[in-house]
Structure formats: structure tokens, C-alpha cells
Amino acid sequence: SLFLVFYNHRSQNSYPNLPPGKLGLPYVGESFEFFSNGWKGHPEKFIFDRIAKYSSQVFKTNLLGEPAAVLCGAAGNKFLFSNENKLVVAWWPDSVNKIFPSSLQTSSKEEAKKMRKLLPLFMKPEALQRYIGIMDTVAQRHFASGWENKEQVLVFPLAKNYTFSLACRLFLSLDDPSHVARFSDPFQLLAAGIISIPIDLPGTPFHRGIKASNFIRTELLAIIRQRNKDLAEGKASPTQDILSHMLLTCDENGKCMNELDIADKILGLLVGGHDTASGACTFIVKYLAELPHIYDEVYKEQMEIAKSKTPGELLNWGDIQKMKYSWNVACEVMRISPPLQGGFREALNDFIFNGFTIPKGWKLYWSANSTHKNPVYFPEPEKFDPARFEGNGPAPYTFVPFGGGPRMCPGKEYARLEILVFMHNLVKRFRFDKLIQDEKIVVNPLPIPEKGLPVRLHPHKA
């Protein structure tokens, strides 16, 4: 592969009009600068340094062994999101493909595309509304066992436990904490493997990730086969969770997903929702602890909802719709600390962007920070101001924590619901303050407070 990299370097000379920038060393390229800015807590620096240096909204670099162009600004986002499957196609680093066996191994590329189109069916608002009460039940149980009667807690591991328990319940009807725990350990290994250096030798995180992924897929398949039987025999309900829904939904030609496809999709949802939504919940706690006037407004909104309920009544769709201010706060948290920094695409053909040639096969990168932290779109970008999301909200293609276009995060609405249910249950119970005032944020590659955000809890007086 070293040969190929050198070959790539040379062949690019035949393109006279590449974007400005440098490709760096063979193989490593600028990967180190790219990641180390994140480790230091300011991932946007890599991008803003280069926009300034080259006076260009597009620059070339080399990431993960691949020549790449980074497209910035609303125009860059719009271009990548609206040209999916036309000029560009989603691309994942090799490490992801190896750990996360995609449907490409169980079905053709075309098949996989068709199945990707089915996914939104299970994750759209109408399909998720009926699960809000279950989310509230899981959240109440989570706060009772993990937070209540404790003086101090570590937020990030708890948030992960919340989102993972919820996913196990809503996707698979796994409710028994010991069964969930059996899944959760290999899951941590899988998630760590995806972001590790892809060296497959015994003992490496990558190797452990692959093993964990195989274990989880085998377990998933067993659950799916059992469910198929139970549904046929009337022992399971068609609406009890997303798995039942998937098994019983077919496309317009009557073609249904096979068991392997479903295992892939569920694994994809578990991975996609694992560190992202829990990271968002963690940062919400952080900002609410730091900004008492924001906390007060969220508290007011949530208590109005809480007071309107009869004792024991669970949250429902109507309640969620009243959580407007809380969602603006969550959006502002994701603007300042986007859980995913961006995403890769691959050029399907040579094309021109902003007057520069992008060769076929080059990787492209969009980055949430290139707009989220840009004062042109968000004046005083470091200021926390949920009012940015009132009225029409941010201009198109500037607020992109979930990406956009056909590859936009299919878990967006699910994430919104689980985050709001979390906020409701959190502020209803406690105020809290940070135990480490200047706790560092590391981005590796998702942002997290370095020590997991320890906070002191102050339960509201009854």
C-alpha cells in the first residue's frame, strides 16, 4: 500500500488545479495535526488555521492515508449533502468497515442502498411516538438506580448507561439489566475498536473490536430468529419494539429485510447512537451546571409539564412538543460541542468545486465546526445562546450536527426524544454543580470531559 500512496502522490501532479493545501508525509499525511488538535480540545483549529492560511473554503490535505479535500462553510455542506450518490458517496475509514461488517457482505451494493432507504421508516416521528412512555419508564429506573440518594456522580458513564439501556429496550425488548450488561461490555470494545489504529494482532484494541463485533452479531442473530418464531406463534407483539417493526415491514415491492440485514441495521443503530447521544446528554449537564440562568428556564418549562400530569402518568408526545426551550438548549449544546465532528465522502468522478478540481477517488470531509464556530453564521460563536434557535433558526446548511441530505443521521428524531426525556427527568430531580471547575474537554474523536464530568447533586426539596 506504500507503493500505492507514492503512486497517488505522483499521479495527482497531472491535475493542474487542485485546491490549496499540503498532502504532508506519505501515509500519515496531516492526520496527526488533524487528531492532535482534537486531543487538545479544539478540533476546529485544524480547519480554521487552513481556511485562513490559504484564504479558501476548500483545501487539500491527507487524512488516514488518503488524499482528501475539506469543504467548509454552508456552501461546502450543501454541495456534499445534495450530491450524495451523484458526485460523491459516503465513505468510512478502513477500520470502520472491518469492525462493522456492513450489509455489503450480506447483500449487493444496490440491495444495501435499498435497505438504507427502509431505515427511516422505523425511526421517523410517527413510528417513535408510541415509545415515549417506555423511554420515560427506562429513564425513571435509570435515575432511581444511578443518581438518586447519591451526593456525587460521574455523568458520562451514567449517560452511556442510560442511552444503552434505552436502545436495548426499544430495539430489542432487552429489559433485564444482567442481559443488558452482557451486551454492554463487548459493546464498549466494539466502539473503542472503531476509533483505534487498524492493526489486527492479538491484544490490540482493533482486534478486540472485531472479536466483540462478531460476538454481538451472533447474539443479535439468535434474538432475531427467536423473535421471528415468537411473532409467527403470536407470542410476541408486532409493535413491542423496533425489531418487530423491522421484521414485519417490507418495501413497495413486497421485499422484506432478511435476518442478516436486520442484524446489520440494529448493530448500525446501536453503534450510531452509542457515544453520540450520551455525549450530548453529558454536555447538556455540563452547560446547565455552568449556566444557572439557562438551567432556571429549562426547569420552569419542565416543571410546568411535570405539574400538568397525574401521579405516575408517563410522558407523551404532547409533552415532548411543549419542550421547545429545552430543545433549543440541546441544539445550542450540539452547536458548540457537536458530538460528531463531521463525515467523509468519496468523489465518484472528477468534479469542480469553487473553481478547484477534485479528482475521482479523493476523499472529502465536511465538518460541523466550519459553520457552527463561524461568526458569519453564528455571531459571537463562543457565546451560549439558545435564542439562536427561535423563530426560523439558523440559515440552511449552517447547523448540521446530524449531517444532511440522504445520509443524514437516521437516529435524529430518536436522539431528540431520548435527550428531552433525559432533561425532563434530570432537572425534575436535581440541581448540580461541577466538581472540577476547569475540566478539560478531549476530542478523541468524540468530545468528552476528560474525567467523565463528576458533579455534586442537590435534590429539589419535595
Ligand code: HEM
Ligand atoms: C445527538 C446524537 C447524534 C448525533 C449528533 C448524530 C450525528 C450523526 C451524523 C453527523 C451522522 C453522519 C452523517 C454523514 O456522514 O453525513 C450520523 C450517522 C448515523 N447515525 Fe447518528 N447521531 C446521533 C444519534 C444517533 C442515534 C441515537 C442513532 C440510532 C438510534 C444514530 C444512528 C446513526 C446511523 C445508523 C448513522 C449512519 C447512517 C448512514 O450510514 O447512512 N445516530 N449520525
